[in-house]
Structure formats: structure tokens, C-alpha cells
Amino acid sequence: MHIKKTILVFLFALFWISSTISNAIADDRPNILFVFSDDHATHAIGAYDGWLKSVDPTPQIDELASQGIVFKNSFCTNSICGPSRAVIQTGKHSHKNGFMNNGNSFDWNQQTFPKLLQNAGYTTAIYGKSHLKGKPQGYDDWKVLPGQGQYYNPDMITPEGKPRMEGHCTDIVTDLAVEWLKEGREEGKPFMLMVQHKAPHRNWMPALRHLDLYADIEMPEPKTLFDKWHDNASPARFQELEIDRHMHLNYDLHVNLLPNFKSKPFSGSLDKSAWRNMQRMSPAQLKAWRAAFEPRDRAFEEAKLTGDALVRWKYQRYAKNYLRCVKGVDESVGALMDTIDDFGLTDNTVVIYSSDQGFYIGDHGWYDKRWMYDESLKMPLIVKWPGVTEPGSHSEDLVQNLDYAQTFLELAGAEIPSDMQGASLVPLLKGQHPDDWRQSIYYHYYEYPSVHMVPRHYGVRNHQFKLIRFYQFDEWEFYDLVNDPDELTNEYENPEYAGRIAEMKTELERLRDLYEDDSDVSVQSKEWQTNIRQRTP
Incomplete structure (x- = not known):
């Protein structure tokens, strides 16, 4: 015991x-x-x-x-x-x-x-x-x-x-x-x-204390600010996210404070807009907001900008x-x-x-x-x-x-x-630096048709190349990221890259199998494709 x-x-x-x-x-x-x-x-x-x-x-x-x-x-x-x-x-x-x-x-x-x-x-x-x-x-x-x-x-x-x-x-x-x-x-x-x-x-x-931040400087412009995707054969020509055509003066840029300002009517929902949020502001908050933006809005209204000048103004705001x-x-x-x-x-x-x-x-x-x-x-x-x-x-x-x-x-x-x-x-x-670390990444976007009209697509990217398939339209894009980091030239039809494209397609399928992605990637009918794309303004 x-x-x-x-x-x-x-x-x-x-x-x-x-x-x-x-x-x-x-x-x-x-x-x-x-x-x-x-x-x-x-x-x-x-x-x-x-x-x-x-x-x-x-x-x-x-x-x-x-x-x-x-x-x-x-x-x-x-x-x-x-x-x-x-x-x-x-x-x-x-x-x-x-x-x-x-x-x-x-x-x-x-x-x-x-x-x-x-x-x-x-x-x-x-x-x-x-x-x-x-x-x-x-x-x-x-x-x-x-x-x-x-x-x-x-x-x-x-x-x-x-x-x-x-x-x-x-x-x-x-x-x-x-x-x-x-x-x-x-x-x-x-x-x-x-x-x-x-x-x-x-x-x-922004917070009230930041409303005047950057007010006295010009923001540097991206070198592709006036890139015209719709001139290319890319699905990007059908998107709805351009500063020029789609960024709204009221909804996005808050140009709605002057009683006599007439902006283009916004046809979408205002539920998430700055205008809606302003209804929740206290009088003191709204007063500070207006003090910052009304002079800028007045100057904008008086300038009557059009074309590239208007795009530049919208970009700066x-x-x-x-x-x-x-x-x-x-x-x-x-x-x-x-x-x-x-x-x-x-x-x-x-x-x-x-x-x-x-x-x-x-x-x-x-x-x-x-x-x-x-x-x-x-x-x-x-x-x-x-x-x-x-x-x-x-x-x-x-x-x-x-x-x-x-x-x-x-x-x-x-x-x-x-x-x-x-x-x-x-x-x-x-x-x-593990020897078996991944050499490529897999991507899949699903939200279409929807806001901004970015089509569904999946793809593979490694250190040098990127292959994308917009599967509902059966359209492909291929980019040489070393020689074209801004992805301005789709090389999918370039015979010089045929071997690389074949390798990337094999890798794309390997990743789909690895991650068990059995999502529906069917090509839609020509009628469906035409009807959808006719909706883009």
C-alpha cells in the first residue's frame, strides 16, 4: 500500500x-x-x-x-x-x-x-x-x-x-x-x-481631420490612366469600372452639396453612397464636411470640364x-x-x-x-x-x-x-527557402453578371507568365509579366509563346485538380454572350 x-x-x-x-x-x-x-x-x-x-x-x-x-x-x-x-x-x-x-x-x-x-x-x-x-x-x-x-x-x-x-x-x-x-x-x-x-x-x-490632406498638391497620375481597353480584343472592353464613364460625381465623388449643382442622375441604389451616409452625420460633422468640399465643388462647377480634363479632375478627387x-x-x-x-x-x-x-x-x-x-x-x-x-x-x-x-x-x-x-x-x-514552395498560384472569380460587369474567370500565375480563361465566353489571355508588367498586350495568339501557353494550361489543370475545383466552367451560348454584353454602357 x-x-x-x-x-x-x-x-x-x-x-x-x-x-x-x-x-x-x-x-x-x-x-x-x-x-x-x-x-x-x-x-x-x-x-x-x-x-x-x-x-x-x-x-x-x-x-x-x-x-x-x-x-x-x-x-x-x-x-x-x-x-x-x-x-x-x-x-x-x-x-x-x-x-x-x-x-x-x-x-x-x-x-x-x-x-x-x-x-x-x-x-x-x-x-x-x-x-x-x-x-x-x-x-x-x-x-x-x-x-x-x-x-x-x-x-x-x-x-x-x-x-x-x-x-x-x-x-x-x-x-x-x-x-x-x-x-x-x-x-x-x-x-x-x-x-x-x-x-x-x-x-x-475620410475622417474630418484628413479632409484637407493633399489639398495643395497634385497626385501623380498612373501612366495607364487613359488606357483604352475597349480598343482591344479583351473582355475588359465590356467592364463598368472606368473613372471616365462609370465613376459618378455624386455617388463616388461627393459632388452633391451645392443646391444648384446639376449632376447626371444616378440610376443605381444610393444605399451605400456618401450621400446616404451624410444623412447620419451630426450637424457639426456635416458643417466641417461642407466647409472642406463646397469651395472645391464650386470651383469644379465653374470650370465646366469635359473630356480628358474631366477625367483628370475626377481622378484627383x-x-x-x-x-x-x-x-x-x-x-x-x-x-x-x-x-x-x-x-x-x-x-x-x-x-x-x-x-x-x-x-x-x-x-x-x-x-x-x-x-x-x-x-x-x-x-x-x-x-x-x-x-x-x-x-x-x-x-x-x-x-x-x-x-x-x-x-x-x-x-x-x-x-x-x-x-x-x-x-x-x-x-x-x-x-x-523551402525547395518545394509553390511556383504558381491559382485564382477564380465568380461574381457575374453583377456590379462592374467583370466576367467570371480563372487562371494561373507564376513569376513570369499569367494565363487567364474567361470561360463563359471561351476567351483566353496570356501575359509576359517580365516584358509587359502592365499587362497591355495579350500574347495568347502569338505563336512565339505557344509552348509557354501549353505549359501554363497544363499547370492550370493541375491546380484545378489539386484544389478540387469542380465549379461549372461551361461556355455559354452565343445568344447569351451577345445579350449580356449589350447591357454594358
Whole structure:
């Protein structure tokens, strides 16, 4: 009996020591701060050396980049808001997670990385734009915008209800995150905090303190501002996202404050427009807004611009408001970095900055996203991992939002489910270059016919070439990205590239099999094709 009691005491002590060691190890696992904006193009980030770098749009994000790694070849799998977020939640392509376009509803009952992090002992929270419908699962605390949300005085969906929050959305989301870091997280446990900004999504309504930012300068123009896609044989000639023909003076550019101003009537819904959001502004907010914009609107009305001069004016108004919204996000990054520093969390917190996809800021004369062309396909990814990732480094490896879930799980020391389809970025963050790292990425966009009329397409991209199939119209495009980085010349019919095109088609089918994409990619009838394209103005 004495021997049995001794053995039991020994086993209990061994278990206690093992648990203590395990808890100590768990306590040392890194925190994860994931800052995620909406529609933030890489060329509007100084660290990416794009053509907007000269106006210094992102000093705080650039500082983060100097402390970590910039992924130069970071891509989305489906360039639209909700689907990009669903891919990040699940580590699975759109056809696997069930959220293929913004009209879908996300199944929160499925496996997501926040749930797995909770099971691994992490405290989790999300604030800001979810855009996946339904109440988030896998978070100890959450407050999210309904749908796209509003820039000014937005409603927020919370576990307790749907309160109206006073202020600018970017500031509100930042304050919620800062407050949680100070008082909401559970002490002694690692955390994963997602800070999800609406900005700089359309309709580009900056905070009041930024309304005069860039007012006295001219934004540099993209060299393709007057590109005429409709002169080519590309499906792009049928889109509806040109600054010239489709960017509306009232809906998009806020030229609606002068009582005697007569803009072209807008035939679409105004539910998400700046005009609608202005109905929610306080008198003081509206007064400050009008003080900034009315003189500019009056000068515009008096100028009576047409043709290229009008396009240039619209571009300037758009680009400045877009970057003013970016400024708020940049300040948010600074505030969050200061907060984790104040609480002594910096050395054990991985900080990630990303956005759901790229965006056109006048490139090719466009705004919006959706295409597999690089301005839309590329998404920023900057990661700081103190003591692990080399400060000021960059990676040329091909990565996707498909990889984020697995990365978070490996950082947490959690098991990665075998049905996730990406690859953890941890080896790349450690400066390693795995021999088996992917050499091509797969893309599939589904939302058509719909707003902006970007046709459904899938494709493959590697370091040098890109192949796209607009399958409903059975049209192909092929680009040599080294010799034609702006993707101005479709080389699909060029016999000099026949061998390369054949290789890329084989790779495209390999990826479709690898990711088990059995989506309907049927060619539609000629009658259907004609009828659809006749709708484009």
C-alpha cells in the first residue's frame, strides 16, 4: 500500500510538473495582431515602392515594414471582399468554403482558424468589417459592421445588440481594439486580435481631420490612366469600372452639396453612397464636411470640364479621398503598435498588415478590383515577428491569403487540419527557402453578371507568365509579366509563346485538380454572350 501511495504521489508530481512546463511553453507562444484593411492597393503603400510613394501615404505601415518582412508577390484567390475574408477564415478556396461571391452567406459552423486557436488556448477577438453575414464564431469578443458598414456614426453588431457608434469608423474600430488590449484580453494567455477596417473601401469618406490632406498638391497620375481597353480584343472592353464613364460625381465623388449643382442622375441604389451616409452625420460633422468640399465643388462647377480634363479632375478627387482614408488606417497601425509597446507586448507579438485584395487607383483608367490583373490580384502582406523575422527584409515567394490560417495555427503551435489548402508562411518568416514552395498560384472569380460587369474567370500565375480563361465566353489571355508588367498586350495568339501557353494550361489543370475545383466552367451560348454584353454602357 505504501509503495502504491508513493507511486501515485510520484505520478501526480510528474503530471503537475508536465502541466506546469506545458503552460509555461503556452505562455511563451506569440500573440497575433492582424490588421486588415479593405481595398488597399500595394502601390498605395510606401514600402512597396509604387507610383504613389512620392506622397508618403503610409509612414506607420512603412515603419512596420522596416521592422519585418514585405511579401512582394502576395496574391488573393478571389479578388472581392467577402470571399477573400472567407478564404482567410478557413484556409480553403472559395469553392470549398462556400463563399464564392458577396451575395453568399458564410457558414460559421464550419471549421475556422479562430475556433482552432481557441481550442489551443488563445483568447480571440475581432472588431470592424466582417462582411461574411451572421454572427462571428470563434471569438471571445466581437463587434462587427453590418455589411459594408458606414464611415460616419456606423451601427455595429455586437453580442448584446446593434448600437450606433459615434465618430469615424476607422477611429471607432481602432479604439475598440485598443480598449480590448488594455482591458478585454485575458491576462496570461496568448491572444489573436483581428482589427478589420472598412477603409479605404468605396465611397472613400475620410475622417474630418484628413479632409484637407493633399489639398495643395497634385497626385501623380498612373501612366495607364487613359488606357483604352475597349480598343482591344479583351473582355475588359465590356467592364463598368472606368473613372471616365462609370465613376459618378455624386455617388463616388461627393459632388452633391451645392443646391444648384446639376449632376447626371444616378440610376443605381444610393444605399451605400456618401450621400446616404451624410444623412447620419451630426450637424457639426456635416458643417466641417461642407466647409472642406463646397469651395472645391464650386470651383469644379465653374470650370465646366469635359473630356480628358474631366477625367483628370475626377481622378484627383478620387485618389485624394482614397489616400485620405488610407491615412486613417495608417494612423491606426501606429496606435496599435504604441499600445502593445506600452503593455510590454512588443517582443512577443507577431504583427501582420494586409488587405483583402488590390485596387485600381486610376490604373488603366479604372477603380475597383475583381480582375486577375496584378493591380487587383496583388494584396499587401507585411509581417513583423520580433527576434525571428529579419527586419527590413522582403520575399519574392508566391504567397496567398490561402496561407494565413495555416500560418496562424503554426505560430500558435496548434495542429493544422489536413483539409486546409494553403501552406504555412512560418518557414518564409524564418528566412528559409523551402525547395518545394509553390511556383504558381491559382485564382477564380465568380461574381457575374453583377456590379462592374467583370466576367467570371480563372487562371494561373507564376513569376513570369499569367494565363487567364474567361470561360463563359471561351476567351483566353496570356501575359509576359517580365516584358509587359502592365499587362497591355495579350500574347495568347502569338505563336512565339505557344509552348509557354501549353505549359501554363497544363499547370492550370493541375491546380484545378489539386484544389478540387469542380465549379461549372461551361461556355455559354452565343445568344447569351451577345445579350449580356449589350447591357454594358
